[in-house]
Amino acid sequence: MGFTLFLNYAISIIELLLFILCLSAIFFYCYGIYAAIAFFHQPQTINSAFHPPISILKPICGVDRDAEQNLASFCQQDYPEYQIVFAVRDRQDPGIEVINKIIQQFPDLDIQMVVSDRIIGTNLKVSNLANAVTAAKYEIILISDSDIRVGEDYLQRVIQLFQDENVGVVTCLYRSLAQGWVTILEAIGTACDFHPGVLVSNHMEGIKFAFGSTIVIRRQALEAIGGFAAVADYLADDFQLGYLPAQAGYKVVLCDYIVDHVLASSTLAEAIQRQIRWARCIRVSRPWGYVGLLFTYGTVTSLLLAIATGGSIFGWTVLAITWVMRLLMGWLVGVKMLNDQVAKKYFWIIPIRDLFHFAIWCSGFIGSTIAWRGQKFKLIEGGKLTADLAKS
Known part of the structure; x- marks a missing residue:
């Protein structure tokens, strides 16, 4: 009798906790919608007389999907003065031909190519950037990954926020161009989950990080944090290029310009490895923030609640409300605000993606070893990479 009472009590506690998690997720979805509407409906003005010269740094390693088209988009800017510096480590790199x-x-156009195998840290992309910046002529530096594609108005739009002299870094959201069902899952997650979280963070306290899709940084802000050497041993170098300037007193601002991210085809194993790598990186970089993601997994917790309550009307009602709000946030942010065509076409797989990503989130708590570019590394506190496992 006593055991039965204890068991019933434990089940009631579990159901209550699951219900609280569902409520927190619903709140997050509502706030995500509100934050997105507030951000994308801000008045936007373009001062055509403001066009300081810009140095664009492009780290190249291999040939991405649609590489020539992606890189050419940066050469077709409706902007009076800018240069592009391509940086390559290996003289045999096939990217040199492109x-x-x-x-x-x-x-x-003022284009230079820097070929140098000089290494300043574990993250070879950052070494590429450090080599490229030696050829940069201007005080405003723009860093963008090689798989990004932009429109002709890109530079004119992202530079506007630098009219505020306190702004040290500007970054952009992105929408993915995907091929194959594996990368479609990743694209859906970016548009309908990751970016809503970014917009919530931006609305609540402003952002203190950046994305590799676009990092526009004042040279003085870069020098204030110690240059690229300061991020040379971090896996999430883009995050640090926003975080460290913010710590140094510079404003980091999110621009409303959306760039295209051209995803290469990927196998399921590669995608899982990549997702776990980033999950572990987030966990060691922001441990409490990583744990807090539990409060946003309403798709999963509402399903568990429905099961725990034995398929009761209450359980199914909570699930229905939670899933409707989850889908509504995904639609409004991913489809309407970001104009993500992958999200629009495959909107219906959001719950499947959420279940998949919850499993990745759980896996992220285990281990600190990652595989990256054919090598093994260990992540330590703060998200730094150590190469002591590189040859194992």
Whole structure:
């Protein structure tokens, strides 16, 4: 009799906790919708007279999907003065052939290619950037990954926020162009889960991080944090290039310009490995923030509540409300606000993606070893990489 009472009590506590998690997720979905509407409906003005020269740094390693089209989009800017510096580590890198084509296509544009195998840290992309910045002429530096594609108004739009002299870093959201069902799942997660979280953070306290899709940084802000050497041993170098300037007193601002991220085809194993790598990186970089993600997994917790209550009307009602709000947030942010065509076409798989990502989130709590570019590394506190396992 006593055991039965204890068991019933334990079940009631579990159901209550699951219900609280569902409520927190619903609140998050509502806030995500509100934050997105507030952000994208801000009045936008373009001062065409404000166009300081910009140095664009492009780290290159191999050939991405649609590489030539992606890189060429940065050469077609409706902007009076800018340069592009491509940086490559290996003289045998196939990306050099693409860069040479770009240089031939745009002979009147200030384009340079820096080939150097100098290494300043564990993250070789950052070494590439450190080599590229030696050729940068201007005080405003723009860093963008090689798989990003932009429109002709990109530079004019992202530079506007620098009219405020306190702004040290500007970054952008992105929408993914995906091929294959594996990368479609990733694209759905970016548009309908990751970006709503970013917009919530931005609305609540402003952002203190950046994305590799676009990092526009004042040279003085970069120098204030110690240059690229300060982020050379971090896996999430883009995060640090926003976080460290914020710690140094500079404002980090999110621009409303949305760039395109061209995802390469990927196998399921590669996608899982990549997602677990980033999950572990977030966990060691922001441990409490990582734990707090539990309060946003309403798709999962409402399903568990329905099961725990034995399929009761209450359980199914909570699940229905939670899933409707989850889908509504995904639709409004991913489809309406970001205009993400992948999210629009495959909107219905959001619950499947959420279940998949919850499993990834759980896996992220275990271990600190990651595989990256064919090597093994260990993540330590703060998200730094140590190469002591590189040859294991």
